Amino acid sequence: MKNQDTIPRQIWVFFCSVKLTVYILVLLAVTSIIGTVVLQNGSPQQYIDLYGKGMYNLIKVFHIDDMYHAWWFLFLLLLLCINLVVCSVERLSLIWKTIFPKQVRFHPDRFLKSTTKQTVTVEHNPDQIADSCETWLSRQAGPVIRQKDQNTTLLYAEKGRWTRLGVFVVHASVLLLLAGALVGAMFGFKASVRIDEGGQIRQVFAAKTREPISLDFAIKCNEFEVKFYNTGAPEEFRSNLTIIENGQESLTTDIRVNHPLRYKGINIFQSSYGTATPDAAVLSIVDNQTGDEITRTLQVGETITLPDDQGSFLLQGFLPHFDFRGHNLEETFFGKVSLAGEPEIQIGLPVKFPTFDKMRKGRFTFVIKDFEKRYYTGLQVTKDPGVWYVYAGFIMMILGCWITFFMSHQSYLVALQPMDEGGTCIHLAGRTNRSSQDMKRRLARMKTHLENQLKKV
Amino acid sequence: MNSSFALSSATFIYGLATVFYIGSFAFKQKKLATIGFLVLVTGMVFNTAGIGFRWIESYQMGFGRAPFTNMYESLVFFSWTMAVLYIFVELKYKEQGFGVLVSPLIFLSIAYASFDPGISSTINPLIPALKSNWLIAHVVTCFLGYAGFALAFGCSLMYLIKPGQASKDSIFSRLPDGEVIDELTYQMVVFGFLFLTIGIITGAVWANSAWGKYWSWDPKETWSLITWFVYAIFMHLRMMRGWHGKNLALVSIVGFMAVMFTYFGVNFLLSGLHSYG
Numbered sequence: 128m129k130n131q132d133t134i135p136r137q138i139w140v141f142f143c144s145v146k147l148t149v150y151i152l153v154l155l156a157v158t159s160i161i162g163t164v165v166l167q168n169g170s171p172q173q174y175i176d177l178y179g180k181g182m183y184n185l186i187k188v189f190h191i192d193d194m195y196h197a198w199w200f201l202f203l204l205l206l207l208c209i210n211l212v213v214c215s216v217e218r219l220s221l222i223w224k225t226i227f228p229k230q231v232r233f234h235p236d237r238f239l240k241s242t243t244k245q246t247v248t249v250e251h252n253p254d255q256i257a258d259s260c261e262t263w264l265s266r267q268a269g270p271v272i273r274q275k276d277q278n279t280t281l282l283y284a285e286k287g288r289w290t291r292l293g294v295f296v297v298h299a300s301v302l303l304l305l306a307g308a309l310v311g312a313m314f315g316f317k318a319s320v321r322i323d324e325g326g327q328i329r330q331v332f333a334a335k336t337r338e339p340i341s342l343d344f345a346i347k348c349n350e351f352e353v354k355f356y357n358t359g360a361p362e363e364f365r366s367n368l369t370i371i372e373n374g375q376e377s378l379t380t381d382i383r384v385n386h387p388l389r390y391k392g393i394n395i396f397q398s399s400y401g402t403a404t405p406d407a408a409v410l411s412i413v414d415n416q417t418g419d420e421i422t423r424t425l426q427v428g429e430t431i432t433l434p435d436d437q438g439s440f441l442l443q444g445f446l447p448h449f450d451f452r453g454h455n456l457e458e459t460f461f462g463k464v465s466l467a468g469e470p471e472i473q474i475g476l477p478v479k480f481p482t483f484d485k486m487r488k489g490r491f492t493f494v495i496k497d498f499e500k501r502y503y504t505g506l507q508v509t510k511d512p513g514v515w516y517v518y519a520g521f522i523m524m525i526l527g528c529w530i531t532f533f534m535s536h537q538s539y540l541v542a543l544q545p546m547d548e549g550g551t552c553i554h555l556a557g558r559t560n561r562s563s564q565d566m567k568r569r570l571a572r573m574k575t576h577l578e579n580q581l582k583k584v
Numbered sequence: 585m586n587s588s589f590a591l592s593s594a595t596f597i598y599g600l601a602t603v604f605y606i607g608s609f610a611f612k613q614k615k616l617a618t619i620g621f622l623v624l625v626t627g628m629v630f631n632t633a634g635i636g637f638r639w640i641e642s643y644q645m646g647f648g649r650a651p652f653t654n655m656y657e658s659l660v661f662f663s664w665t666m667a668v669l670y671i672f673v674e675l676k677y678k679e680q681g682f683g684v685l686v687s688p689l690i691f692l693s694i695a696y697a698s699f700d701p702g703i704s705s706t707i708n709p710l711i712p713a714l715k716s717n718w719l720i721a722h723v724v725t726c727f728l729g730y731a732g733f734a735l736a737f738g739c740s741l742m743y744l745i746k747p748g749q750a751s752k753d754s755i756f757s758r759l760p761d762g763e764v765i766d767e768l769t770y771q772m773v774v775f776g777f778l779f780l781t782i783g784i785i786t787g788a789v790w791a792n793s794a795w796g797k798y799w800s801w802d803p804k805e806t807w808s809l810i811t812w813f814v815y816a817i818f819m820h821l822r823m824m825r826g827w828h829g830k831n832l833a834l835v836s837i838v839g840f841m842a843v844m845f846t847y848f849g850v851n852f853l854l855s856g857l858h859s860y861g
């Protein structure tokens with residue numbers, strides 16, 4: 128290489144370095160730790176409470192609140208890809224001829240000088256055993272090349288030349304994975320939605336931004352069911368859903384955790400559940416002066432006139448969990464009481480605690496007698512067109528690792544050398560691009576095998 | 585016989601195997617290591633039986649499930665994977681020397697499961713998120729990976745404690761030579777790496793079928809990726825930069841620290857989806 132490399136060449140050389148790979152991998156490993164220690168995707172207030180104002184500014188500048196998507200982290204990944212591509216191109220052009228040679232050549236000396244060479248002597252002369260050795264070798268390693276070097280017969284065979292490509296498969300899989308992730312990030316979404324039993328939706332809400340996303344079909348929740356073990360731990364969440372497309376019901380099915388529905392590229396997962404706001408409740412009103420009690424079904428949002436025209440009561444709404452002075456009173460209705468000559472007050476009516484409103488000691492006591500309990504199902508709705516690239520990458524990575532680690536390019540030479548006193552000295556040698564220890568063990572095994580074969584000649 | 589009897593026996597027998605291996609090392613008696621090996625195999629048989637019984641017992645309790653779903657079970661299984669891998673390696677490579685470093689790990693894992701009061705051994709039914717066939721594939725492959733790294737860690741420690749020139753009568757002369765250790769460390773890392781890779785992948789596929797996201801940067805996921813990076817670095821240093829010996833042994837030790845943090849640290853110090861181990 129000349130000293131005055133052009134700038135593109137210098138850039139190429141910079142990226143064509145495994146040292147760089149190692150540095151990038153170290154940086155990725157070390158910086159990834161940050162996101163496991165510092166809260167991710169929290170609100171500004173959470174950061175200020177946890178780490179203080181000054182640290183919060185630092186966190187903002189380096190996007191540490193969402194560090195796996197921060198520009199500098201993505202930049203590291205980009206560098207890794209460039210590095211990988213440049214190295215692979217450079218290396219592949221170097222070893223292409225080794226992997227696909229026009230003609231296989233071998234250097235007997237390199238084999239015969241190796242320290243792992245095994246030697247067997249037999250009483251036959253070379254011509255008597257050459258054929259059986261050749262058959263044996265071809266069965267061990269594939270087609271045999273036979274040559275004569277002075278009076279030594281050389282038999283050469285090899286297998287697994289293609290396994291040298293394994294590393295490229297691994298590296299390509301890394302690129303494919305990242306490409307798949309990019310496609311998913313650009314063209315996919317992750318969103319969630321709640322559907323009351325009996326209700327249906329056409330829009331879901333993006334996980335991060337809460338922006339609505341319209342679907343091409345409606346999802347209706349017919350029923351939600353939760354089952355518990357005797358221990359009280361949940362056993363199964365199940366939603367029965369119907370997909371309605373162009374006004375037609377096109378599919379009805381159950382989904383459970385781990386058993387999502389996949390419909391036209393959209394995946395629908397069971398993720399949570401809760402009590403839906405009911406439409407109505409059965410309310411009883413006791414007049415504490417007269418002891419009279421009336422019971423009526425009231426729609427949420429409906430106003431009722433109190434006995435004796437004393438005022439009115441509005442059933443305002445419902446909360447599945449009502450927090451009262453630190454206690455969770457669970458399902459609770461809310462109402463507004465307006466009595467003549469008194470300021471309006473808002474009251475809570477927990478279903479589980481019917482005497483709750485009595486403690487207020489008003490003229491009237493309100494009690495929820497009954498309501499029709501309905502669940503809502505919480506669904507995760509995602510679309511990820513990149514997932515197939517990612518899965519292909521997964522398969523390639525496993526295959527590539529297998530090839531790289533457990534297969535190798537092995538070549539063997541059997542040299543049949545006539546001995547002065549008659550008989551043949553057989554040298555068995557092998558070379559590999561991977562572990563020489565393995566080759567040593569393999570040659571020892573092959574030697575025993577060869578000896579047994581030759582006994583039959 | 586039931587699972588808790590089998591597993592207590594396995595704990596005790598592994599402890600005994602450790603004593604034999606340490607004895608063999610301290611008194612330079614090959615015979616003790618051979619006895620240690622046989623004891624270890626016995627322990628592994630009890631360990632296998634214990635896991636099998638636990639599986640059967642869960643069916644008898646009416647909610648059959650694979651016995652790999654909480655900290656207790658994973659520790660018991662970790663001992664099992666390490667024991668099986670070690671037995672395989674000792675048979676294949678005919679090297680007994682590093683049993684002295686590995687048998688304590690096998691013993692410690694199962695003993696910790698039994699003796700830490702914070703770890704419950706009751707068999708509970710599975711929550712919905714864990715009911716998946718991917719669970720078995722994911723846990724088994726991850727722990728095979730961890731076992732490979734644990735053995736690599738044992739080899740690396742041996743490399744570091746062994747003086748360069750161990751004299752014939754020093755106790756270190758019973759340890760295998762540097763070159764063999766180096767090769768074995770590499771083989772164990774390769775084994776661990778392949779299975780960790782498959783473990784991460786099965787986890788991702790599972791997450792995608794349970795939550796619709798194959799990767800969500802959950803602390804456990806991130807730490808397993810960090811571990812994967814460390815061992816990828818190990819491999820590139822060895823294959824492309826020609827690192828061997830002490831320096832590489834240090835990288836393998838750092839890798840095992842990452843494994844331990846992924847396994848315990850994340851559960852105890854950080855929060856996330858994998859609160860069950």
Ligand code: HEM
Binds near residue numbers: 210819
């Ligand atoms: C995380 C992403 C990875 C990056 C960025 C990366 C990068 C590189 C680079 C730049 C080289 C040198 C280029 C060459 O000569 O071909 C290399 C070599 C190598 N890498 Fe990776 N690598 C990654 C993952 C892996 C994995 C997971 C394996 C495990 C199978 C692996 C195994 C190898 C091997 C065996 C070599 C030596 C190639 C040879 O012997 O010819 N790499 N890697």
